[in-house]
Amino acid sequence: MDNLLLSRLQFATTTSIHFLFVTLTLGLVLFVAGMQTMYVITGNPVYRRMTKFWGKIYVVNYAVGIVTGLVMEFQFGLNWSGLSKVTGNVFGVPLALETVIAFFAEATFLGMWIFGWDRIRRGVHLALIWLVALTAYVSTFWIMVANAFLQHPVGYEIRGDQAYLTDFGALLTNSSLTDTLLHVISAAVLAGGLFVAGVSAWHFIKRTTEADLFRRSMRWGLITAVIGALGVIHWGFLQEVVIEQNQPAKLARLHPEPGSLAAVQQALAQQFGPGDWAPPSWIAVPYQIMMNSSFLMLLVLLVLVVLLFRNWVVRLRVPLYVLVAMVPLPFVAVIAGWLVREVGRQPWTVYGLLTTEKAVSDLPAAVVLISFVGFTLVLGTLAVVDYLLIVRFVRKGPDDELFGSTLDRVSAERAGVHTF
Structure with a gap:
């Protein structure tokens, strides 16, 4: 294996693992904020217990996901120095904003929320979790701004051999941004909803004593998952209009028709010179996985919502097992969609501006192999740790002690006594 292939495999592996954390984090934070809002409005202690149960899982996933994000940032300088050198003045701006938000603002608000239970006013404490949710989605916005530039570079000019930002507004109105951002958000909502519904279903299978808590959680999860599935399909198909305009070879691979790819290749050869400017044909496979699984999830979820x-x-019991089995599906679809978007712009790192071959760092293949193995082991271990911790808290059930409630207060809430 050469340097380029190893660097691409490393980035694909680490990004895929990191994206799993991000998807669940974005999906769960809305549930935690919504449940706490209901607690503050109604005073019903079951919503407090719901908030703390799902909040524990959210905090675990967020904490481990932050570490994987650090590895992602490190790779740009290590494996893709050509990208940093040529487009760092443009590409680095949204990445820097995302880093400030994710590692400072979001983490600060979350820390205050975790340690603020029963120590600060309820309204202020509620505002903190909504600020966590807001900064999480703002962070996602800046990541997608950066990614949209890779897909369709705008708002820059070339001076010498480097790109410089000339129009910040163009980055924010990139045609490759809006539909993709809403597609990603919808996928996170779908994943979060199915996760909440699936975990609740598992507790009913195990004959839970917390029937009220998990019945409410299941309803929230199923209804939210339907909304997410509808959004995934809607915004997913809208992206194809933009892809046809900006990356016609990708669309020709996704929807192969006789002669279509040859015509696109001829047009691209006139634009960029002789060469093969089409992505690999296998991206049609993850595309079909993503599309078909999305429709499958929507159909099943619609039936389950009726069964509420x-x-x-x-x-009926059988739907509970179906829900548990469906929990991994959104995450499979997310990885499939990422492969379509990222591999689909090959052989470019920045479409039409910088090829992947020129973007990779000039490192010995042995060095890249060592970093590939090392990063994969670290991130793989973190993923396993995250899974084991989540399973542990799921099995343990709604235990409020993590966020500092006294045993007396826990007992009072389980007895249905309102305490503020």
Whole structure:
């Protein structure tokens, strides 16, 4: 294996693992904020317990995900120095903003929320979790701004051999940004909803004593997952209009028709010179996985939402097992979609501006192999740790002690006594 292939494999592996954390984090934070809002409005202690149960899982996933994000940032300088050198003045701006938000603002608000239980006013404490949610989505926005530049570079000019930012507004209105951002957000909402519904279903399978808590959680999860699935499909298809304009070879691979790719290749050869400017044909496979699994999830979820009537989801039992089995599907679809978007712009790192071959660092293949193995082991271990911790807290059930409640207060809430 050469330097280029190893660097691409390393980036694909680490990004895929990191994206799993991000997807669940973005999905869960909305549930935690929404449940705490209901607690503050109604005073019903079951919403407090819901907030703390799902909040524990959110905090664990967020904490481990932050570490994987650090590895992602490190790779740009290590493996892709050509990208940093040529487009760092443009590409680095949204990345820097994302870093400031994710590692400072978001983490600060989350820390205050974790340690603020029963120590600060309820309204202020509620505002903190909504600020966590807001900064999480603002952070996602800046990441997608950076990624949209790679897909369709705008707002820059070349001086010498470097790109310089000339129009910040053009980055924010990039045609490759809006639909993709909403598609990613919808995927996170779908993943979070199915996760909450699936975990709740598992507790019903195990004959939980917290029926009220998990019944409410399941309803929230199923209804939210339907909204997410509809958004995924809607914004996903809208992206194809932009892809046809900006990356016609990708669309020709996704929807192969006789002669279409040859015509696109001829047009691209006139634009960029002789060469093969089409992505690999296998991207059609993850595209089909993403698309078909999205439709499957939507159809099943619509049936399950109907079965919420008179609690048939729980009474029939079979839907509970279906929900548990569906939990991994959004994450499979997310990775498939990422492969389509990123591999689909090959052989470019910055489409039409910088090829992947020129973007990679000039490192010996042995060095890249060592970093590939090392990063994969670290991130793989973190993923396993994250999974084991989540499973542990899921099995343990709604135990409020993590966020500092006294045992007396926990007992009071389980007895249905309102405490503020």
